């Protein structure tokens with residue numbers, strides 16, 4: 001079994017690399033990939049760089065070049081739902097691209113012909129995350145995540161994304177990773193810890209909480225990997 005663990009920024013995967021300790025670094029397609037053996041499973045770990053294009057490239061590379069059979073994403077997100085506060089964890093049930101817009105042709109936001117507005121994450125891993133949350137004594141919410149090539153720091157935009165997609169949190173990679181995994185039939189799990197509220201203070205909050213929230217998410221994802229290894 002080979003599992004991909006992916007983040008978008010160095011801060012999102014460094015706690016994972018620290019925990020694993022020893023790994024092999026491979027440079028490929030303009031990025032670094034880290035391979036390790038961990039509790040009897042093979043891991044490939046990488047951060048993609050921010051946004052839908054880089055995350056698409058990295059997810060596809062992890063699957064097609066490195067042979068990953070499952071993909072887990074760990075990172076931070078901006079909260080839309082008022083029940084999500086800085087440091088809280090959200091597991092994506094399904095994901096959409098909030099910046100995909102051919103509504104001029106009568107299509108809904110987030111839709112292109114032969115695509116789908118929402119892509120569902122793997123139900124088995126979502127179930128497993130409930131057990132992990134219980135084991136860790138953590139309160140983890142499930143919800144819809146909306147993705148776009150935009151750091152949202154604007155109440156109006158955030159509320160529009162919330163009402164248009166029923167989204168609980170937003171970020172910049174999950175929706176594109178979902179497209180890749182869905183097309184290549186690789187089960188995926190997307191976890192985010194809240195770093196900000198996607199409002200006018202978002203950039204300050206993000207800078208302040210990126211590291212601690214990324215660590216929260218990484219710890220949880222590693223517990224998921226532990227369960228998958230059992």
Ligand code: ADE
Pocket residue numbers: 076077078150151152153170171172195196197198199202206
């Ligand atoms: N990731 C974390 N916070 C975010 C925000 N406000 N907008 C987009 N991506 C984010």
